Amino acid sequence: MAERLVLRMRRSLTAPVPAPSWPDGIRLAAFDPDHHARDVHALLVAAYARGGGEVAPYDAWLPALTGDAEYDAALCFVAVDDRNAVAGVAQCWTSAFIKDLAVRADHRRQGLGSALLLHAFRRFRERGAPFVDLKVDSDNPSGALRLYRAHGMQQIEAYRLP
Numbered sequence: 001m002a003e004r005l006v007l008r009m010r011r012s013l014t015a016p017v018p019a020p021s022w023p024d025g026i027r028l029a030a031f032d033p034d035h036h037a038r039d040v041h042a043l044l045v046a047a048y049a050r051g052g053g054e055v056a057p058y059d060a061w062l063p064a065l066t067g068d069a070e071y072d073a074a075l076c077f078v079a080v081d082d083r084n085a086v087a088g089v090a091q092c093w094t095s096a097f098i099k100d101l102a103v104r105a106d107h108r109r110q111g112l113g114s115a116l117l118l119h120a121f122r123r124f125r126e127r128g129a130p131f132v133d134l135k136v137d138s139d140n141p142s143g144a145l146r147l148y149r150a151h152g153m154q155q156i157e158a159y160r161l162p
């Protein structure tokens with residue numbers, strides 16, 4: 001298998017962050033594992049099917065998520081459509097780290113990924129974090145690296161994984 005070049009990106013939060021603009025019909029919902037976990041997991045599996053990230057099988061993923069010392073349901077930002085179906089997610093750790101960002105394929109390129117990103121930045125700024133980080137494959141097939149750079153994220157580290 002080819003090596004992956006993984007970039008750690010950082011966004012300073014010292015200055016105010018622009019307000020997100022949500023696509024029509026999309027709203028944030030409070031993450032309730034009993035209600036949303038299966039759909040969020042299915043979204044991550046589909047979103048990473050062509051690369052860009054990895055997700056464990058559901059029965060391992062859910063306890064690893066909710067049992068993590070850095071888990072906070074309030075930092076799992078779920079966007080739902082007008083049928084209450086999960087359209088996107090930004091799952092973050094309390095250390096001001098965006099663990100997963102994914103948008104359902106039929107909702108992409110409408111600004112939802114940007115809105116989730118800006119929302120996460122603003123929430124971490126409100127919590128007093130000086131910056132927010134994430135990791136991205138340098139060759140992410142859905143253009144995530146471009147999205148992050150467009151929102152002020154800068155590379156602070158790069159390393160290769162087998």
Ligand SMILES: CC(C)(COP(=O)(O)OP(=O)(O)OC[C@H]1O[C@@H](n2cnc3c(N)ncnc32)[C@H](O)[C@@H]1OP(=O)(O)O)[C@@H](O)C(=O)NCCC(=O)NCCS
Nearest residue numbers: 047052101102103108109110111112113114136142143144
């Ligand atoms: C990366 C990802 C979250 C982006 O989600 P998204 O909702 O498509 O993001 P946005 O719509 O905000 O931006 C994507 C592109 O659409 C463009 N766009 C935004 N609104 C638009 C609109 N109304 N009309 C046309 N284009 C638009 C953006 O300018 C951006 O363009 P670019 O590709 O030239 O940079 C999504 O592609 C995804 O889920 N990928 C798979 C999972 C993944 O790899 N996640 C990242 C892990 S590190």
